[in-house]
Amino acid sequence: MNARYWLALRRKPGMFPALLALWGLLALPPVRYWLEASMTRHMIVQMPLLVAIGSALAHSLSRQQRCRIVAAAGGPLALLTLASFASTYWMMPRALDLAVASGAADAVKFVTLPLLVGLPLALAWRPLGVLGRGFVWTNLISMLVFIGWLYIAAPLRVCNSYLVDDQARAGWWMVYAAAGIFATWLGALFVGKPPATVDTPCAAGYPAI
Amino acid sequence: MKIVRRDLFATLVVAVLGTATLAWGSDGFSAFTAETARRQQVLRAPRALPTAVLEDQDGRRLTLQDFAGKRVVVEFIYTRCDSVCLTLGTAFRQIHQRLPEAARDSDIVLLSISFDPQRDDPAALRSYAGRFGADGESWRVVRPLASDDLPALLAAFGVVVIPNALGGFEHNAALHLVGRDGRLSEIRDLAAVDAFLADLEART
Amino acid sequence: MADYNYVAPQEHATKGGVLAYLLTTAAVLLLMMLFGLVMRAEQAQLISIGANAFYQLMTLHGAGMVGIAGIAGAAIMWHFLGQYVRLSTTVLYANLALFLVGVAMAIGAVFIGNFHGAWTFLFPLPGNSMGLWSNEAAATFLAGMLVLGTGFLLFQLDIARALIATYGGLGRALGWPQLFGHDDGKAPPPTVVASAMVTVVNIVALVVGASILAMMLVNLYYPEFAIDPLLAKGMIYFFGHVFINATIYMAVIAVYEILPRYTHRPWKANKIFLLSWNCSTLMVMFIFPHHLLMDFAFPKWMLVMGHVIGYLNTFPILIVTGYGALILVYRSGIVWDMASRLLAVSMLGWAAGAMPAFIDGTIRVNYIMHNTLWVPGHFHTYLLLGMVAMVFGFMYYVTKPAAQHKDALIDRLAYWAYVVGSFGFALAFLYAGKESVARRYAEHLPAWVPYDRIGTAFATLVVGAALVFVGRFIARLAHARSAHLRAPAPLGVAA
Numbered sequence: 009m010n011a012r013y014w015l016a017l018r019r020k021p022g023m024f025p026a027l028l029a030l031w032g033l034l035a036l037p038p039v040r041y042w043l044e045a046s047m048t049r050h051m052i053v054q055m056p057l058l059v060a061i062g063s064a065l066a067h068s069l070s071r072q073q074r075c076r077i078v079a080a081a082g083g084p085l086a087l088l089t090l091a092s093f094a095s096t097y098w099m100m101p102r103a104l105d106l107a108v109a110s111g112a113a114d115a116v117k118f119v120t121l122p123l124l125v126g127l128p129l130a131l132a133w134r135p136l137g138v139l140g141r142g143f144v145w146t147n148l149i150s151m152l153v154f155i156g157w158l159y160i161a162a163p164l165r166v167c168n169s170y171l172v173d174d175q176a177r178a179g180w181w182m183v184y185a186a187a188g189i190f191a192t193w194l195g196a197l198f199v200g201k202p203p204a205t206v207d208t209p210c211a212a213g214y215p216a217i
Numbered sequence: 218m219k220i221v222r223r224d225l226f227a228t229l230v231v232a233v234l235g236t237a238t239l240a241w242g243s244d245g246f247s248a249f250t251a252e253t254a255r256r257q258q259v260l261r262a263p264r265a266l267p268t269a270v271l272e273d274q275d276g277r278r279l280t281l282q283d284f285a286g287k288r289v290v291v292e293f294i295y296t297r298c299d300s301v302c303l304t305l306g307t308a309f310r311q312i313h314q315r316l317p318e319a320a321r322d323s324d325i326v327l328l329s330i331s332f333d334p335q336r337d338d339p340a341a342l343r344s345y346a347g348r349f350g351a352d353g354e355s356w357r358v359v360r361p362l363a364s365d366d367l368p369a370l371l372a373a374f375g376v377v378v379i380p381n382a383l384g385g386f387e388h389n390a391a392l393h394l395v396g397r398d399g400r401l402s403e404i405r406d407l408a409a410v411d412a413f414l415a416d417l418e419a420r421t
Numbered sequence: 422m423a424d425y426n427y428v429a430p431q432e433h434a435t436k437g438g439v440l441a442y443l444l445t446t447a448a449v450l451l452l453m454m455l456f457g458l459v460m461r462a463e464q465a466q467l468i469s470i471g472a473n474a475f476y477q478l479m480t481l482h483g484a485g486m487v488g489i490a491g492i493a494g495a496a497i498m499w500h501f502l503g504q505y506v507r508l509s510t511t512v513l514y515a516n517l518a519l520f521l522v523g524v525a526m527a528i529g530a531v532f533i534g535n536f537h538g539a540w541t542f543l544f545p546l547p548g549n550s551m552g553l554w555s556n557e558a559a560a561t562f563l564a565g566m567l568v569l570g571t572g573f574l575l576f577q578l579d580i581a582r583a584l585i586a587t588y589g590g591l592g593r594a595l596g597w598p599q600l601f602g603h604d605d606g607k608a609p610p611p612t613v614v615a616s617a618m619v620t621v622v623n624i625v626a627l628v629v630g631a632s633i634l635a636m637m638l639v640n641l642y643y644p645e646f647a648i649d650p651l652l653a654k655g656m657i658y659f660f661g662h663v664f665i666n667a668t669i670y671m672a673v674i675a676v677y678e679i680l681p682r683y684t685h686r687p688w689k690a691n692k693i694f695l696l697s698w699n700c701s702t703l704m705v706m707f708i709f710p711h712h713l714l715m716d717f718a719f720p721k722w723m724l725v726m727g728h729v730i731g732y733l734n735t736f737p738i739l740i741v742t743g744y745g746a747l748i749l750v751y752r753s754g755i756v757w758d759m760a761s762r763l764l765a766v767s768m769l770g771w772a773a774g775a776m777p778a779f780i781d782g783t784i785r786v787n788y789i790m791h792n793t794l795w796v797p798g799h800f801h802t803y804l805l806l807g808m809v810a811m812v813f814g815f816m817y818y819v820t821k822p823a824a825q826h827k828d829a830l831i832d833r834l835a836y837w838a839y840v841v842g843s844f845g846f847a848l849a850f851l852y853a854g855k856e857s858v859a860r861r862y863a864e865h866l867p868a869w870v871p872y873d874r875i876g877t878a879f880a881t882l883v884v885g886a887a888l889v890f891v892g893r894f895i896a897r898l899a900h901a902r903s904a905h906l907r908a909p910a911p912l913g914v915a916a
Contacts, residue, residue, distance in 0.1 A: 083225075084224065086230075086231050089231045092235075094235075096235075097238060097242055100239075100249050102251045102253075138578070138582035139578045139582045142578040146578070149632075154632055154639075157636050161647050163645040166250050168251050168388075171379060198591045200585055200588075200592065
């Protein structure tokens with residue numbers, strides 16, 4: 009997927025129904041139960057997909073809408089902080105257990121992961137620049153390795169809802185994901201920057217998003 | 218410059234709210250897992266337990282409420298278990314043996330509750346009792362009778378049972394203490410038999 | 422062949438940030454050299470500070486020297502790379518601030534908390550002090566390393582950002598179009614190629630280092646979260662070895678930039694130059710297993726890889742740079758002043774220092790030599806006479822009052838004291854290693870003491886020379902702030 013494809017995406021407001029449909033599909037009880045029956049599918053498939061839906065949602069908005077959200081939230085740094093706190097919450101084993109045990113908690117997860125993690129991250133992404141994005145990536149990579157190791161090495165189950173070998177498997181997948189992200193990100197640095205876009209800054213003075 | 222200040226201010230607000238949310242979600246950064254949370258909640262506020270009809274290894278009917286005025290030590294088991302639950306049985310045996318003779322039965326009762334009532338009929342419960350030295354009086358091995366009693370019981374105790382690939386179960390095994398008022402008042406780690414006994418003695 | 426035209430780079434004033442880096446370097450370097458001298462004197466039984474104090478000093482000496490090598494290398498890289506790309510001064514200062522915080526934490530952990538588990542913080546030692554230091558002391562030291570690493574990560578990310586902004590990608594900054602296609606002579610200058618290489622390997626190393634540090638911090642307080650000791654050792658040595666290697670690849674930029682100014686000859690980033698730097702980018706990440714050759718429990722393929730790649734990586738950049746320097750200097754009529762002398766001797770020190778490592782990288786030899794003073798002999802030659810000589814050369818260069826300024830007698834004396842002292846000091850280590858004197862021992866057998874006394878004498882010479890270098894640097898600091906011609910024109914070349 010090249011940069012041009014993503015640029016095409018960001019001009020496409022027609023994506024919204026498709027995103028809603030994907031979200032609805034994930035929320036369908038059989039799909040939901042199947043994905044949440046295993047810690048690996050829950051953490052490595054469902055939750056990242058929900059975040060991705062939120063990011064894609066940001067790209068389906070018009071530039072004015074994006075600018076308005078950034079202005080309302082206070083700015084890119086505030087959005088990034090919001091995304092890191094919200095994602096940290098759902099990284100707690102206890103939150104994961106709660107999402108499995110209670111439908112209401114899961115509903116909160118289905119709303120907050122796209123809207124409080126994916127969307128703000130996508131809106132803050134471009135103003136962060138290569139340096140800020142690199143810092144986010146490198147932190148994510150070492151956090152994934154670290155949490156993956158915690159799950160692999162934990163002497164007991166951290167989630168009451170999941171089997172101990174499922175927990176170790178989820179840990180390994182986090183380590184693999186970290187390695188994959190690292191290789192992809194570093195590879196992208198080698199290839200270089202995407203074609204420059206001509207987006208003008210927001211009227212309020214926030215950098216182009 | 219103004220928008221940078223605005224961004225920094227908003228970041229500060231988000232950070233404060235975010236920290237508060239994390240603190241709320243982890244009981245003040247003390248419980249990051251559901252298991253720790255369950256143990257802390259019980260200590261803070263002992264929980265009332267449902268009336269469930271139980272059947273013991275000799276086919277006798279009883280409820281938890283029959284033991285009002287006594288203390289009950291509870292574990293959840295399934296008799297076919299051949300892994301971690303062995304530790305659970307052994308821990309219970311240790312507690313049983315180390316209780317003062319006078320306190321057994323008259324003051325403290327041990328209950329092993331099966332969460333696999335279909336398979337664990339009185340015969341299976343009896344064989345489990347024999348295996349770990351339960352005497353059937355001061356240590357009884359029981360199963361819930363009515364089908365909806367089990368979920369209610371597990372929910373009240375906060376025990377989650379999930380089937381594993383070997384046809385058995387994994388569950389958050391622990392030592393549970395039900396106080397004289399019939400409320401769940403303490404949950405301890407399996408390995409903490411000494412501490413559990415010390416608590417029993419201290420709290421009389 | 423491509424056509425290379427030498428265009429004398431614009432001489433520019435040294436930025437305040439770079440001077441702050443160099444002043445920090447001077448202060449920490451002198452202090453750590455003094456610690457080193459005290460350690461050698463203790464082994465030589467000339468003083469008696471006790472084993473505990475010895476290991477405290479050893480821990481700080483190691484961590485401080487690696488950190489300061491990073492800071493000094495960063496200063497050189499930033500100073501010269503700034504001619505080609507736009508770098509962030511804020512990030513430069515942020516790195517220095519985080520470095521100082523990290524160093525303060527390490528010093529506190531060692532002197533207040535009595536942590537002395539060596540700078541390598543090798544698992545599981547920090548958490549198993551047998552009561553000699555607390556978990557808090559170990560945690561403070563580890564967290565200090567984490568803070569320090571975060572600073573360097575930001576610094577490297579900013580370099581990556583700037584390289585990508587100017588060259589369009591790290592691949593282009595490493596000269597891939599010229600390496601894999603037609604060499605049109607438009608490859609990025611050596612400084613850019615070296616900076617791109619250092620950036621790639623350091624980012625990987627720092628992320629791995631941060632991961633293992635976070636894991637060890639949890640393990641300190643929750644030992645039931647067990648770490649595989651082999652994995653921990655692999656990760657720590659990967660991080661540490663790549664990082665210390667990268668410091669010389671940063672410092673060598675001084676050679677690439679300053680020698681051409683002295684000789685008025687271009688340093689060509691030709692295909693061979695690009696090939697060697699690109700190969701080392703990959704290889705430098707795979708040579709750390711030569712620290713693990715004694716760990717028979719490691720998978721065999723890893724040890725063989727360490728052996729083979731360790732051999733291979735000794736040469737490309739060293740030969741390309743050494744040969745390039747010789748070509749540049751040969752019949753150029755170069756004027757020998759302190760800067761050019763120190764840079765020239767640094768090439769010698771680098772080459773001489775790589776040889777003992779080459780020998781030690783052989784599995785059969787490693788079994789016997791690795792835990793002896795042979796290894797400190799190797800890295801002291803390599804760092805003291807290679808890396809640090811480049812740094813001192815750079816210090817003399819940026820503070821040179823005028824192109825035709827003559828060196829004072831005391832500088833020339835200090836130069837020879839430094840060269841002789843460093844060689845003697847390193848040879849005392851190497852010879853003791855050959856005689857199987859164990860490394861990392863506070864107390865030495867009577868039979869070992871003579872080597873220690875010789876080493877101590879030479880170390881004193883080195884410290885004395887370093888004092889002169891640093892004193893001269895500080896006295897002439899003002900000259901660094903002005904833009905003027907620093908390199909004297911070689912004979913017969915119109916300046």
